[in-house]
Structure formats: structure tokens, C-alpha cells
Amino acid sequence: xxxxxxxxxxxxxxxxxxxxxxxxxxxxxxxxxxxxxxxxxxxxxxxxxxxxxxxxxxxxxxxxxxxxxxxxxxxxxxxxxxxxxxxxxxxxxxxxxxxxxxxxxxxxxxxxxxxxxxxxxxxxxxxxxxxxxxxxxxxxxxxxxxxxxxxxxxxxxxxxxxxxxxxxxxxxxxxxxxxxxxxxxxxxxxxxxxxxxxxxxxxxxxxxxxxxxxxxxxxxxxxxxxxxxxxxxxxxxxxxxxxxxxxxxxxxxxxxxxxxxxxxxxxxxxxxxxxxxxxxxxxxxxxxxxxxxxxxxxxxxxxxxxxxxxxxxxxxxxxxxxxxxxxxxxxxxxxxxxxxxxxxxxxx
Amino acid sequence: xxxxxxxxxxxxxxxxxxxxxxxxxxxxxxxxxxxxxxxxxxxxxxxxxxxxxxxxxxxxxxxxxxxxxxxxxxxxxxxxxxxxxxxxxxxxxxxxxxxxxxxxxxxxxxxxxxxxxxxxxxxxxxxxxxxxxxxxxxxxxxxxxxxxxxxxxxxxxxxxxxxxxxxxxxxxxxxxxxxxxxxxxxxxxxxxxxxxxxxxxxxxxxxxxxxxxxxxxxxxxxxxxxxxxxxxxxxxxxxxxxxxxxxxxxxxxxxxxxxxxxxxxxxxxxxxxxxxxxxxxxxxxxxxxxxxxxxxxxxxxxxxxxxxxxxxxxxxxxxxxxxxxxxxxxxxxxxxxxxxxxxxxxxx
Numbered sequence: 001x002x003x004x005x006x007x008x009x010x011x012x013x014x015x016x017x018x019x020x021x022x023x024x025x026x027x028x029x030x031x032x033x034x035x036x037x038x039x040x041x042x043x044x045x046x047x048x049x050x051x052x053x054x055x056x057x058x059x060x061x062x063x064x065x066x067x068x069x070x071x072x073x074x075x076x077x078x079x080x081x082x083x084x085x086x087x088x089x090x091x092x093x094x095x096x097x098x099x100x101x102x103x104x105x106x107x108x109x110x111x112x113x114x115x116x117x118x119x120x121x122x123x124x125x126x127x128x129x130x131x132x133x134x135x136x137x138x139x140x141x142x143x144x145x146x147x148x149x150x151x152x153x154x155x156x157x158x159x160x161x162x163x164x165x166x167x168x169x170x171x172x173x174x175x176x177x178x179x180x181x182x183x184x185x186x187x188x189x190x191x192x193x194x195x196x197x198x199x200x201x202x203x204x205x206x207x208x209x210x211x212x213x214x215x216x217x218x219x220x221x222x223x224x225x226x227x228x229x230x231x232x233x234x235x236x237x238x239x240x241x242x243x244x245x246x247x248x249x250x251x252x253x254x255x256x257x258x259x260x261x262x263x264x265x266x267x268x269x270x271x272x273x274x275x276x277x278x279x280x281x282x283x284x285x286x287x288x289x290x291x292x293x294x295x296x297x298x299x300x301x302x303x304x305x306x307x308x309x310x311x312x313x314x315x316x317x318x319x320x321x322x323x324x325x326x327x328x329x330x331x332x333x334x335x336x337x338x339x340x341x342x343x344x345x346x347x348x
Numbered sequence: 349x350x351x352x353x354x355x356x357x358x359x360x361x362x363x364x365x366x367x368x369x370x371x372x373x374x375x376x377x378x379x380x381x382x383x384x385x386x387x388x389x390x391x392x393x394x395x396x397x398x399x400x401x402x403x404x405x406x407x408x409x410x411x412x413x414x415x416x417x418x419x420x421x422x423x424x425x426x427x428x429x430x431x432x433x434x435x436x437x438x439x440x441x442x443x444x445x446x447x448x449x450x451x452x453x454x455x456x457x458x459x460x461x462x463x464x465x466x467x468x469x470x471x472x473x474x475x476x477x478x479x480x481x482x483x484x485x486x487x488x489x490x491x492x493x494x495x496x497x498x499x500x501x502x503x504x505x506x507x508x509x510x511x512x513x514x515x516x517x518x519x520x521x522x523x524x525x526x527x528x529x530x531x532x533x534x535x536x537x538x539x540x541x542x543x544x545x546x547x548x549x550x551x552x553x554x555x556x557x558x559x560x561x562x563x564x565x566x567x568x569x570x571x572x573x574x575x576x577x578x579x580x581x582x583x584x585x586x587x588x589x590x591x592x593x594x595x596x597x598x599x600x601x602x603x604x605x606x607x608x609x610x611x612x613x614x615x616x617x618x619x620x621x622x623x624x625x626x627x628x629x630x631x632x633x634x635x636x637x638x639x640x641x642x643x644x645x646x647x648x649x650x651x652x653x654x655x656x657x658x659x660x661x662x663x664x665x666x667x668x669x670x671x672x673x674x675x676x677x678x679x680x681x682x683x684x685x686x687x688x689x690x691x692x693x694x695x696x
Binding site: 036042043052054058059063087088093135137138141142144150153160236237238253 | 384385388389390391392393394395396397398400401402403404405406407409410411412413435436438439441445447449450451480481482483485486487488489490492494496497498499501506508509584585586601
């Protein structure tokens, strides 16, 4: 599906490990005063003065977390950074540094790694992140990317999964289900391509959901918005595995129940129309689709006036006592217990 | 070679991601006051007060960095932590936290991951490290481990690769070449085992070098020793790729040359005897063997009285002006330019 217009293939062995990492990261800029020493020593040195920090890490494996038959390497580099930053923002922190480790089999030429790192660099620039460490090595099969992200916290601004209280409002950013439906479109086109490699798909109508899948964004803006609105969520998590799974995490960690209203779940028109086309229930997609990288949080009802009518935020339910359980309240007003079905990587 | 005495095989899908990471890390203890929030949220929260920190990361891939036909999983877990801590100590820092991400194919049962995490836990206990994050996911092939280590620095105590000055002494800890010779013994036994699986090898004579390969230690003690001796190295690096490669790194980063004396290179008697047995030159093994995880550093000549006669430290040469180049001075008193041959992962 993705035509390789880059005919040049430079073997990785021509550079060796040290030449390679120097080459790939030579344009990376350092912007944060907290970065004392970046790539090029045994470890990076960082100085956050008195600030607390957050640390999160993710490992992405070809064939499990991404499919290079329809994911351009530049997008993959970008996404591998973004999914980690999303975890930093979910702590109500400001992302500042990342390290990136990459392992590739010898089927990848230098130009492929250059594309991957171009995506990493683009994300680093846009989110104002210093790339302070990492390495490259070989793998026996496929591409493996490990990113660790570090962020800094203003004094006591961290927000955990625990902290939601009965009567708190349940709020979600953006809209849901787009990344999953984008994946369905890409998988379908992959099958079409297998049958007819000359077919040129017209994907314009799906561009929003395809972008949600291939080039998601992390909600850096929400951390700033909440600070500007002087709202500190009582609990927060990012939506990587689907709304249902994340609501259950908040409830479990906070020792509470909740009512989630089906009619309130924010859906983009393209998600709705593609769900109709694929004959999938859009609520199921929003609940279990995953990879939306929106933020889910709870706020005290006292903060309602500060967030109401904000186009970035949708109130989708409220927290209840633990004994009430966690339920989806359907449009037909029936109550269905929420189940986590998002994460299927170990099921085969 | 390694008999699987553990007959129980529990499929990973019985736990799912969240149950799995909870299960594997449930015995992990938190000891550092700098660990505010450990595993179980979107990110760990750490508080180093005014201290600077160091961050380093490594990605280990089955078939490239380790061979499970002779590496027990518990040892592998231990080693994957130690190799990262070694980078922290090479900055003259105190290691405090790690995150661990693991991806495994479905050929691994739960019991295999329990062994791996038992090794991680053992290393964390011995080196007094909090395991504060990480995840598990599936891979399409083999085992992949990514560890990020964090350490803290007392005010301005960091030591870089840059900083060595002409006339500084070049010092190495412990002895060299053991890990490489241990690997040679294990590779030989693997070949023997392929021919005769009932052969019970007697590896007692090689136990020192096999342990250097399978269960290396990081020189935490040296950071403390140097502080006690009130010696701050002018430059430092850990020896992961072989002495030759690391000396060249120090010279390049410090913009200096050096003379390294062959007769001074510390070798264990078992390394010498196994080199004779395998008909390999022991100096070549020490220069290019790698994986010894000793520390290489330079000190001002003024500090010589503080370190002399210390059994942990060997002076193996001295720094010269850049124009003099970097040379090995042989026992026959000839000068051979040093070459980095240690890292061959991209050569096939």
C-alpha cells in the first residue's frame, strides 16, 4: 500500500552503532534548561531543581503494536513518542525529555531509520521535548521501539488514577472511537491491496479517522487548559485501551462506582458514518476501541461552572459509591455493567 | 543445556496484561524516599528534591544480546538490570529506580516470566533499586527486555566521558576479559550439547568466567569507594564493549590521546588459562571482549597517593596530548594504535 519512493538503500553496517546514533540524532535540539547533558555519555544528566518528575515507558513491537504494511515509518516514529507523552499528561505533568531505543533487523536500510527518526524529531519539536538518550541495535526479526518519557510537575499538581469521589463528574476530552475505525479502514484497504496491488484507494472521506490511527496527538493542551481554568482533576488517566477499560481503572483505583451515559459519549460524524458502513455499533467502538489517546478525568461538581460549554471537554457521567458498581446507562435507559475488553494482545 | 525442571506451564492469556504485571511485581519493595508513586498509574512519580538525576536505557533482544539455550531466565533478569546500573555508576551517580518493559512470544509460559522477574527482583534488592514502572506485552518472536535506570547525583558529582587531561592516570576496576571467555566456554558446551544432549559438562574450572558472562555485577562499590577516598575522576565510562573501544571513547570525548600498557591490563588466572586452552591472545580478549561492566576512569596524578595499592583499582596507562594518539604499548615495547572492534551487532 505504501509505495517506496525512496530507492536508496544504505546498509546499516556501514555506520556502526556509534556512527548510526550520531547520524540519526544530529539535528535534535535541546530546549529545556533541565537537560544538563543529552545523548553522548553513559547516561543523560537532568536537573529539575525542586520539582517532582514523572517517568513512563512503552515498548512497541512490529506485528503486535503496528503493521508496517500501512504505517509509514515517519508516522510510527511520531506515534511512538506521542503514546508516551500521553501518559505524562495523564499525570497532569509537563513532558520534558524522552529516550528512544530502537532495534531493527537487517532488512531495514539506513533510509528507513532516517524516516523513523524524522518522525521522532517532528514530535519532539511539536511537543517541545528533548531527546536525551537512546541507542540502536539489531533484532532478529522486525522493528522494536522503546520510549521512556520524563515530565516535570509543579508542586503537588500530580493527578493519580485514585482520587475520584462519589458525585464527581466524569469528563472526557475530544472524541472517541476514531483510531479504531481508522484501523478498520486501513485493514480493509490492505486486503484490497493484496488482491489488486494496482488499486489506488480513495481514502479522503476517512482522513480524520485514519489520522487518528496513524498520527494521534497527545493532549498537552488539556494540562495547560486545566491549569488556566484552575481546575485540578480528582483523578485522571489516558485512553489507550478504550473508554470502558479506563473508566474501570479509575473506579478500581479510586474505590468507587460510576454511571456512564451512552448518549453523552462524544463521537465524530466520520466515526458514526464509518460504523454504519462497517455495521459496527459506535458505542462499542468508543468503549472498547482504544488508541484514542484522549484524557479521562473526574472533577468535583464545584468545578462544573469552570468547564461547562468548553468544546474540548464532555461530561459523560458521574461517580457513585463503590456498591453501585460501574455501569453504562444506555439510550434506552437500561443499565449494563461495564467490562474491559480493550486489551487483547495476549489472546490469540 | 539448561534442563527445564519446571514442568508447569500456565498460559499468559489467563492473566491478561494488568493481572500479569501485578502478579509479577507484587513482591517488589519500595525503599527510596524519592519514589513517591511506583507501578500502577500512568507514570511513576519521583522526587529528588534539589538533586540532579541521570537517566539511561538499554534494549536487549533474544538472539542478538542473549541466547536462552544457555542463559537461565533468572540470570537474564538480573543481568538486564545490572547492565543499566553500570551506566548509572559510570556517571558517578547512585542508582535509585528502574522501569522494566518486557515483550514475549506465546512460547513463554507464566513460569518463565516469573523466573525473569525473580532475577530482576534479586538485582533490585542487592543494588537497592526501586522498580517503579514497566509493562508486559506480546512479541511475534522471542523475548525483548527494555530497562531504563535512574540515579541521583550529589551536587556536581557527575563525571562525564569528557574531562581527561594530559598526564592523568588511566585506571580500571576489577579484571577484564572474563565475560568474553565465559561466553566462549558456553558456546562450546552448546555445540557439545547439540551432538550429545546427555553429556553432563563439568564447568567447575570455569565458574568464575561463566559467572562473569551470565551474572555480571555493576561496580556500585566503586562510586562509594571513590567518594570515601575523596577522589573525583576527571572522566569515566563503563566497559561494555571492550577496553579498547572505551579508551577511545574517553580520548575522543576528552580530546586527548593515551598510552595503555599491555603488561598492566588486569587478567584473572582463569581468563589466562582459558585463553591458552582456546588459543586466543588474552590481551585481545581484554581489549575487545566486552561485557565486563567494570569502570574505566582517569584521575589527576595528584590523587595517585589516595588510590595506590587499592586491590580494586589498577593503573593501566596515562593520558597524553591528542596529537600523540591512542596506543597500546606492548610487552615488547612497541606502540600499536588502538582500534575499536568491540561492537559487531550490525555486521553480519
